[in-house]
Amino acid sequence: LFLSKLIPILDIILDYNINFADFIRLYAYFTPQLLLFALPMSSMMGVMLGTTQINNENELMVLKASGISLYRMLPPVILVALCTALLTGLFSIYLIPSGNRAKLDLAFQLAKEKIERSMHEKRFSESLGNIVLYADRIDQQTETWNGVYISDMRDSMHPVTIISETGIVSADSTTGTLSISLRNGTLNRNTSNAVQTIDFEQYEMILPLETPSTNPLAKTGKSTMNQSELLAEADRLGRNTQAAASYLNEFHERLALPVSCFILTLLGFPLGFLSGPRHKTVGIPLGLAIFILYYVLLTGATTASESLFMPASVAMWLPNIIFFVLTTLFIRSVAGERYTVYMEKFHDLTYAVLNKLRKREGESK
Structure with missing residues (x-):
């Protein structure tokens, strides 16, 4: 996730030979994009690891014996989820568009400085x-x-x-x-x-200047627009047209991502309790799989909206609705201690699949 965002920075550094001050500015502009997807994942995994540790050390049993139910443990998790969601919203709605505009300004400034550095008195320059x-x-x-x-x-x-x-x-x-x-x-x-x-x-x-496809700094369009500009452009193109779909997708995605951070963080709470003596590490790979599944659904929702299969206001929020229902079911299942039967079945199924794969690998050898 981080490497895919850092590679364009390396290309810019090598191409424009920027100084340390410009490097700091450039990295600051890229940081919100780096954290936009890393923050929800780290928040969910942090809560999950915490509850996993509580469960593995039998502290949950002690808490329940003291009369503390699972629901009474939720408020601190909700507070953490709310803080990370607000931070994600700050990134997606404000900092990333502002950073993209600043990157665009920096792109032209660096291109200008590159030409000026190549110029020397009484010497021909072929930098262009x-x-x-x-x-x-x-x-x-x-x-x-x-x-x-x-x-x-x-x-x-x-x-x-x-x-x-x-x-x-x-x-x-x-x-x-x-x-x-x-x-x-x-x-x-x-x-x-x-x-x-x-x-x-x-x-x-x-x-001549590098096109947006070859210059990762000089990308223009909806990534530099604020929320009101996205709606204005969608209105200009016609909200029911395919041309406006990408702008409406961007508008709703910026709002949906903070909500998804809140939901995924809450989802990490019950997933941490899905471990036990026989399957201590089931919750973590399951959490990663669920996190990947969310973004697969988000990509599918984007495609459905851009093809006008469903409105952006429905498509971009559909993954959040699905995961909210899933989170509610997980929390109720863990609170009612109905999850053990399902986890035993999931654990046995996982081992059966792994054993079959090992046997096939042995036969092929």
């Missing part, structure tokens, strides 16, 4: 591939180039040559452009039959 840059003098204070020469070979059939007195690189994350503002110069464009010459006082040359 088919665009060759040259500056006779560079003012380090104003970051202005003087005596600028540009050869644009992106269209090999119609190359463009630009000569201007001054130029300055500017980045605008709002419009998604990186450009060089040129003043007082001449543009020459070669065509098949002639050369076009244009004198200009000001000319804005748009520079």
